[in-house]
Amino acid sequence: DTGVSQNPRHKITKRGQNVTFRCDPISEHNRLYWYRQTLGQGPEFLTYFQNEAQLEKSRLLSDRFSAERPKGSFSTLEIQRTEQGDSAMYLCASSPGQGRATEAFFGQGTRLTVV
Amino acid sequence: AQSVTQLGSHVSVSEGALVLLRCNYSSSVPPYLFWYVQYPNQGLQLLLKYTTGATLVKGINGFEAEFKKSETSFHLTKPSAHMSDAAEYFCAVSDLGRDKIIFGKGTRLHILP
Numbered sequence: 001d002t003g004v005s006q007n008p009r010h011k012i013t014k015r016g017q018n019v020t021f022r023c024d025p026i027s028e029h030n031r032l033y034w035y036r037q038t039l040g041q042g043p044e045f046l047t048y049f050q051n052e053a054q055l056e057k058s059r060l061l062s063d064r065f066s067a068e069r070p071k072g073s074f075s076t077l078e079i080q081r082t083e084q085g086d087s088a089m090y091l092c093a094s095s096p097g098q099g100r101a102t103e104a105f106f107g108q109g110t111r112l113t114v115v
Numbered sequence: 116a117q118s119v120t121q122l123g124s125h126v127s128v129s130e131g132a133l134v135l136l137r138c139n140y141s142s143s144v145p146p147y148l149f150w151y152v153q154y155p156n157q158g159l160q161l162l163l164k165y166t167t168g169a170t171l172v173k174g175i176n177g178f179e180a181e182f183k184k185s186e187t188s189f190h191l192t193k194p195s196a197h198m199s200d201a202a203e204y205f206c207a208v209s210d211l212g213r214d215k216i217i218f219g220k221g222t223r224l225h226i227l228p
C-alpha cells in the first residue's frame with residue numbers, strides 16, 4: 001500500500017472554470033476527509049465520509065463545492081465556477097475503523113491556483 | 116463542537132534546547148488528540164496521538180505530549196531540539212474519535228544554531 005494518493009498534484013485554472021480533484025484512500029479505510037489549507041494556516045475541515053455516506057459538510061463549503069465517494073472507495077471534490085479565493089492546497093486524508101478515527105493519514109495534496 | 120488553540124504561531128529555540136509547543140482544546144466529550152508535523156512542501160505526518168489510557172504519550176523523533184484533562188491541554192515537548200525539527204506543527208482534536216478531526220492554526224518551529 002502506497003498511502004493516500006491525490007491527483008493531480010498541481011492545477012492551474014482560469015477563474016470561472018470547473019475543476020475536479022481525486023483522492024484514493026488507503027485500501028480498506030472507511031473514513032475519508034477533505035481539508036483546505038492556505039499559506040500559514042492549519043488544515044480547514046471541508047467534509048468527510050464514512051464509507052459512501054457524507055456525514056458532514058463545513059459551512060466553508062459553498063454550493064459551488066461538491067464531494068462524492070461512490071462505492072466507498074475513491075473520492076472526488078469538484079469546484080464549480082472557481083474564484084481566486086479558492087486558490088489553496090486541498091488535502092485528502094483517510095482513517096481506518098468503522099466508528100473511531102484513531103488517526104488520519106494524509107496525501108500530498110492538490111495545489112490549486114486560480115488565475 | 117470541538118476546537119483547538121495553539122499558542123504562538125512561531126516559536127524559536129536553540130539547537131539542543133527544550134522544545135515546548137502549546138495546545139489547548141475544547142471538547143464536549145473525552146477527546147482524541149493528535150500532533151502532526153508538516154515539513155516544507157510535504158504532507159502532514161502523525162507525530163503522536165492520545166486516545167485512551169496513559170496520559171503521557173511518546174511519538175516519533177523523540178517528541179512526547181501529556182494529556183491534562185484539568186487544564187484541557189496537550190502540549191508537545193522534546194528535551195533537545197535538532198536542526199531537523201524545524202517544521203510546522205499542528206495540534207488536532209476529535210470528539211471520542213467519532214467525529215471529524217479539527218486542526219489548530221499551527222506553530223512554526225525555528226531552530227537556531
